[in-house]
Amino acid sequence: ETGVTQTPRHLVMGMTNKKSLKCEQHLGHNAMYWYKQSAKKPLELMFVYNFKEQTENNSVPSRFSPECPNSSHLFLHLHTLQPEDSALYLCASSQILGDTQYFGPGTRLTVL
Amino acid sequence: QKEVEQDPGPLSVPEGAIVSLNCTYSNSAFQYFMWYRQYSRKGPELLMYTYSSGNKEDGRFTAQVDKSSKYISLFIRDSQPSDSATYLCACDSGGSNYKLTFGKGTLLTVNP
Numbered sequence: 001e002t003g004v005t006q007t008p009r010h011l012v013m014g015m016t017n018k019k020s021l022k023c024e025q026h027l028g029h030n031a032m033y034w035y036k037q038s039a040k041k042p043l044e045l046m047f048v049y050n051f052k053e054q055t056e057n058n059s060v061p062s063r064f065s066p067e068c069p070n071s072s073h074l075f076l077h078l079h080t081l082q083p084e085d086s087a088l089y090l091c092a093s094s095q096i097l098g099d100t101q102y103f104g105p106g107t108r109l110t111v112l
Numbered sequence: 113q114k115e116v117e118q119d120p121g122p123l124s125v126p127e128g129a130i131v132s133l134n135c136t137y138s139n140s141a142f143q144y145f146m147w148y149r150q151y152s153r154k155g156p157e158l159l160m161y162t163y164s165s166g167n168k169e170d171g172r173f174t175a176q177v178d179k180s181s182k183y184i185s186l187f188i189r190d191s192q193p194s195d196s197a198t199y200l201c202a203c204d205s206g207g208s209n210y211k212l213t214f215g216k217g218t219l220l221t222v223n224p
Contacts, residue, residue: 004155006155040120041216042114042116042200042214042217043214045211045212056211090155090156092155097210098204098206098207100158101158102157102158103148103155103156105154105155106154106155
């Protein structure tokens with residue numbers, strides 16, 4: 001595997017389900033990011049981690065819970081989501097904060 | 113006023129045409145300007161990166177920044193069907209503020 005990978009690529013869940021999105025970067029980077037991409041809206045930064053420490057929570061509802069166990073892995077735990085949370089969730093990484101960001105392919109999430 | 117404005121299109125051109133994609137921004141603190149290309153069902157990939165005003169050329173692609181008018185452009189010469197994608201502009205003020213501010217993206221189709 002190379003670059004930034006995300007699993008699953010597609011996810012359909014009910015509003016009462018609990019699921020997790022996984023991101024792994026194989027680039028030796030130290031900063032990782034979660035973005036939300038909705039139709040006809042700009043990418044929205046959700047969370048930022050730098051050397052495993054969360055440095056940014058962009059007013060994201062608590063039904064989204066990030067976890068960064070090490071610099072290579074990033075999770076987004078989901079629970080009690082709403083239909084408006086349906087979107088493409090993108091993970092990105094960079095060598096350091098502020099450096100060029102490399103994106104994964106995203107997880108297409110549908111909340112029923 | 114949104115920080116970065118980008119016409120979402122869609123834009124459809126014949127193969128070989130010169131394509132002009134544009135964004136305007138309102139934050140005068142932005143110093144770094146990027147263009148990302150996003151193919152369908154993929155994550156964004158960095159295409160061009162420019163610091164401050166001026167032009168930057170890479171093959172068939174030219175990025176142009178005019179900070180006086182807060183206007184950024186991407187030109188694609190001799191467009192190819194493989195250039196069909198969504199193009200996202202992004203701006204960054206740099207320093208300790210490492211957040212990228214994205215436009216909505218412009219969907220481009222190059223017809224053979």
